[in-house]
Amino acid sequence: MHPAQRFRKLIRKFTYIFPFFIYSISWEQCKLGLLLQTLPFKQFLKEPEVDGKYEIIQQGNEPVIGLANGTPCGDYKDVVIFGDHTLSLYKPQRPFFVATDGVRIVKGQQYTDGYYLLSLLEKYKPQSEGYKRYFSILADANCITTYNVSEQKQIGFFFWYMDHLITLHQRKPF
Incomplete structure (x- = not known):
C-alpha cells in the first residue's frame, strides 16, 4: 500500500476513535x-464536622480533608478548584466547601x-517557582481554545475517560 493511502486510512481510523478531530x-x-472568572469563596469556607454531608476541598495532593454541613x-x-500556592487542580463531583483562602474556584466567562x-x-499551568500566588501568572498565559460547546464536551x-482508565489500571487487585 502506498504511504499516502496508509496515512489516509490512519486518519480515518483516528477520527473514528477521536471524533472531535x-x-x-x-x-x-x-x-x-x-x-x-473566579467565584467568591469566603461564603464557602468551612472546618470539618463530625456528621458532615459535603466535601471540604483544600489545595495539595489530598484535596478532600473532611465533610461539613450548611449551604x-x-x-x-x-x-475547577485551583490551588493558588501549590498549583493543584481538582474537579469537584458534587456540591462542596473550601478549607482555605489559598484556593480559587475557577469557571469560564462563557459556558465552558x-x-x-x-x-x-x-x-x-505554570511551572512551580516556590511559594507564591500563581493565578495571575496562569491568567497571563497565552492559550489556544475553542468556544464550541459540543467540541469542549x-x-x-x-x-x-483517559484519566478514569489510568486510575482503574493503577488500582491494585484485592
Whole structure:
C-alpha cells in the first residue's frame, strides 16, 4: 500500500476513535485570563464536622480533608478548584466547601465544560517557582481554545475517560 493511502486510512481510523478531530470549528488564541472568572469563596469556607454531608476541598495532593454541613457551592459541574500556592487542580463531583483562602474556584466567562476547563488549566499551568500566588501568572498565559460547546464536551470527556482508565489500571487487585 502506498504511504499516502496508509496515512489516509490512519486518519480515518483516528477520527473514528477521536471524533472531535473532525470538527472544522476554528480555534482561537487569547490570554487565559480572558476566558476565566473566579467565584467568591469566603461564603464557602468551612472546618470539618463530625456528621458532615459535603466535601471540604483544600489545595495539595489530598484535596478532600473532611465533610461539613450548611449551604455548599452548588455550581460544581463547570468549575475547577485551583490551588493558588501549590498549583493543584481538582474537579469537584458534587456540591462542596473550601478549607482555605489559598484556593480559587475557577469557571469560564462563557459556558465552558468543566472537564474541558480542567484539561485547559492543566495544559497551561505554570511551572512551580516556590511559594507564591500563581493565578495571575496562569491568567497571563497565552492559550489556544475553542468556544464550541459540543467540541469542549467531547474533549473534556476524552480526557476524563483517559484519566478514569489510568486510575482503574493503577488500582491494585484485592
